[in-house]
Amino acid sequence: MVRMTTTTAPPATSAVAFERVSKAYDGVPAVDTLTLDLRPGETVALLGPNGAGKSTTLDLLLGLRRPDSGTVRVFGGDPRAAITAGRVGAMLQSGGLMGEVTVRELVGLACALHPRPHPVDDVLAHADLTRIAGRDVGRLSGGQEQRVRFALATAGANDLIVLDEPTTGMDVTSRQAFWATMREQADRGRAVLFATHYLEEADAIADRVLVLYRGRLLADGTAAEIKARAGARRITFDLAGIDEAVTERLRSLPFLAGLDVSGRTVRLRSGDADATVHALYGLGIYPHNLEVAGLGLEQAFVAITEAEEAKTA
Template sequence: MDHMNAVTFTEVTKSYGDVRAVDGLTLDLRPGETVALLGPNGAGKSTTLDLLLGLGRPDSGTVRVFGTSPREAITAGRVGAMLQSGGLMGEVTVRELVRLACDLHPRPRRVGDVLAHAGIGQIADRKVDKLSGGQEQRVRFALATAGANDLILLDEPTTGMDVTARQAFWATMREQADQGRAVLFATHYLEEADAIADRVLVLHRGRLLADGTAAEIKARAGARKVAFDLAEIDAALAGRLRELPFLTALDISGHSVRLQSADADATVHALYGLGVYPHNLEVAGLGLEQAFVAITEAEEARTR
């Protein structure tokens, strides 16, 4: 496998009417990386994947996949994709559908290996239209890996899978990356991005807001979370809690208080200054989901 970038976007823009779906996107993906693509609905994730698959052309800028156009890379059998859209042939067995995908691929893998790696060997003789939603997802994954692809694109890949299937799926994807393949996945399960991804890309209104490890993204958000319980919270105390310094978010539920602070030390110091005694006090960094929300909300506020 070569050492050039798996994917290169250079100042890419793409609009649909008055909507700028991708706005000046510049990024590189390298072989062997597992990269999470995050963003709220309308952030440009699907358009970015479409451009990588040659399903659309940028209005300006360039998209290169292993140094060639996306369509050339796909024709050469270097790209596999698992997308949300598109149905599966129903009147065939899982094995027959996977065999067809292998037969059509320029660099096919053995059917048995594909079935085993996707965890669908036990349902290989079942008709596709008799599968559960999670099983259909694993079949889509099998079709995406029917050949020896160097880049694998996944759009919400574990939707409908139970916890065990999700864990097995990501173990397989880690094996793919360890073999030198680039893996790019879009997901709403931010805990998966936190646990799996080597890099996290945060898109918002078509722009790249953040690019780094999950730890770097969480650190960039700046805030920390503080949690504690109080014996009693009346309206007056709730109002004083809302006036704590450096507060960026506050949630009061019964006796429990959860807040975010840009300076947790100063906030906790002021909390004790209110003359209350917090029980079960915890101070920790933001999780990736909280950091993601903080970054995108800050961008929304900046562009209003």
């Protein structure tokens, strides 16, 4: 993998700062008094269900929209000023690519327009595009298009890289190479912010995880802290002959926070796994292949958002 050695500008204390930022559409809040701070060298995952406000948050950060109230600062100033200065690179799902030009021509244009460009050949190699540099963009696969978008986002020495669902359409090998590159960017002092539906990526890659829900910041911490905050453990086991009567008995278990039955496999979330398992045997239910473990990030995310949904219902 080619290393690009252009020196970046000295980082500010905060790469991104939102201070009580709100944005509504037709009276419906998309972002609601959002306050957050991103620092140089961090890799931060932005999570949330559909409609949580992730896209609006990214639009505000990139200066594509203005807040109704509150302040958004990127490296201490206006987002558009930071972008004009070449300090921000973005890889967004929205917007098409010019299909009638070659990959090299499109990436070359991005480099030519960047205030602090990298050499075109380095950008192509970094995004694993060298072999298809002469191909028309309109003839690329979905995964190859994503790599082109990544090349456009890293055509110069940005101090902040913003990624919206960056690995959609990529195969496993491409995804691994992509995240190795992103970790390298963060190690060199750049801030990396990515929105994703692949929660296993957030768990493995992110230094911090931000959970948005209805435009508000519901959780902010490491993946381990988010999982601990969910306050539940996962219980998995097999049962023979599961019917509605058995399912109703399972629903009566103490400290139960979630129940899923798929074929012979039962998955529970419990606020007190010891008490739940003890009660399971007390009901005359004898599980096979019993496992008790902490929640993964995906299960913790579901637990946190479900708890918030219950409070606002």
